[in-house]
Amino acid sequence: MSSSEDLASPVLRPGGTAHLPADCTVPLVEHTVGQLLSLRASDFPDREAVVGMRHGSDVVTRLTYAELLDEANRAAVVLRTLVPPGGFVALWAPNVIEWTIIQYGAALAGVVLVALNPVLRDDELDYAVRHSGAAILLHARVSRDYDLAAVAERVCANIPDVRRMSLDEFIARLPDDPTAVEAPADDPDAAVMLQYTSGTTGRPKGVLLTHRALINVAKLTMENAGIRFGAVCFNPLPLFHTAGCVIATLGPLWVAGVSILCQRFVPRQALSTLRDEGAEVLFYVPTLLAALLDEQRASAEPAPQLDVVMGGAANVPAQLIDGVSTTFGATVLNLYGQTELAPVLSMTRPQDDRDDRLTSVGRPLPQVECKIIDPDTGRTVGVGETGEICARGYQQFVEYLHDPAATARALDAEGFVRTGDLGMLDERGFLSVTGRLKELIIRGGENIAPAEVENAIGSHTDISDVVALGLPDERWGEIVAVACRLRPGAGPELRDDLIAFAKSRLPAYKVPARWFVVDDFPVTPTGKVQRFALRDAAAEQRLREI
Structure with missing residues (x-):
């Protein structure tokens, strides 16, 4: 569709069902991740590919496509000696250039990259x-002020058959002479990445994704965003997320184009950096975008002028979109999806x-x-009616690793992936997200399972029971809050004690920002806690806050 008439024309029958067939007029490509890198290096060897900091350095490094392929090939050679074909290599590091090199190296070597959040605590990493x-486990020495090396050493000492290696040691093993890995991976349907995503039951699920899924989602997203060939792209998103290591x-x-880390x-x-590098594309989550806008409004420096600002959130505030469009001269595009869809299902277009x-x-x-179903009956609802958003296509995940029951439930x-999000399709095929069936808390783009927070805080000696929930927040989208039932004799310094306790067991983004005390929880007739009732009570200031 390219004209306003096309966009206004119905693609779903008024009064019909909310089931949108796949648009198959745009072909998929058959490349693996490594093959696409090789192709770009062959066609554009001297074009800049990635800019960023190396591990342990504050000096900017710039790699051309030929140099990036060379380093990725050498990484693949080493990985072949460390990991069996189809095996898994875990990477635990911040956004350093080695992250991207190892991502491509693993793809060339035919092993699966396990992308890990560098804020994981001991038990989460374990x-x-x-x-x-x-x-x-390949790990950086440090991420911000967090001693990754010490945590990795403690954790791996208790896990049989896993080898721990710092990025320094791994880089030191790379062959000095340029070399290509023998018989690079060439099956686009092979698994290439494992992403961990929080589930409502507490323990994260391992989402297995293929070369075909990642390459084509990236391709179709960039094409539908109208990104020019050779564009300079700024990526402030974490590389362990699909948004950072797939789309960006x-x-x-x-x-x-060039990816600036x-x-x-x-x-x-x-x-x-946006000004100095002449960036044309910025990838975002709303919290990051709001911070950039606030900083620019307070600055005497000219605003960088961008072509496209694109990122993911179910709902981005209108004032944020308008503010960014006015200040940075950019078209702001909203992407929606989830890790199980590698990760983009839908997006707005220029x-x-x-x-x-x-x-x-x-x-x-x-x-x-795409279709919208009644979550209870599975029946496809009507156009314009609200239900659960479901999607089916080449990019859906292979499985939840080692969890066939959860895979089947999803x-x-x-064979459609049930997203757990509520929404509707209009007659033109536009999708709106209206809510969530899942109980996940989404803070600044990070999925947080209530059970993770509850399990950590519920072990405090002054807590008899706890329920975690997400509360609306202009900056983060949602913040973590907890409603607690206290044991008799809880001390007057309880809040400070609880926060310190939570910080010792949870990453900072999972630590509750608000703490409430209740005598009893609202429950259904079957005894299930009504989280929505607690959210409403908190919003209406009917809960006692500590």
């Missing part, structure tokens, strides 16, 4: 390494009118089928 069955890494690869997001520095870009998550990407009888 779970991910054990669950994935990783043959090796493989997306620039598809357009033979941001190791640690500081708004003033980010604005300076040709969409302002109202659609403010109130919807656009239309599904080509080659993905799919409906026709």
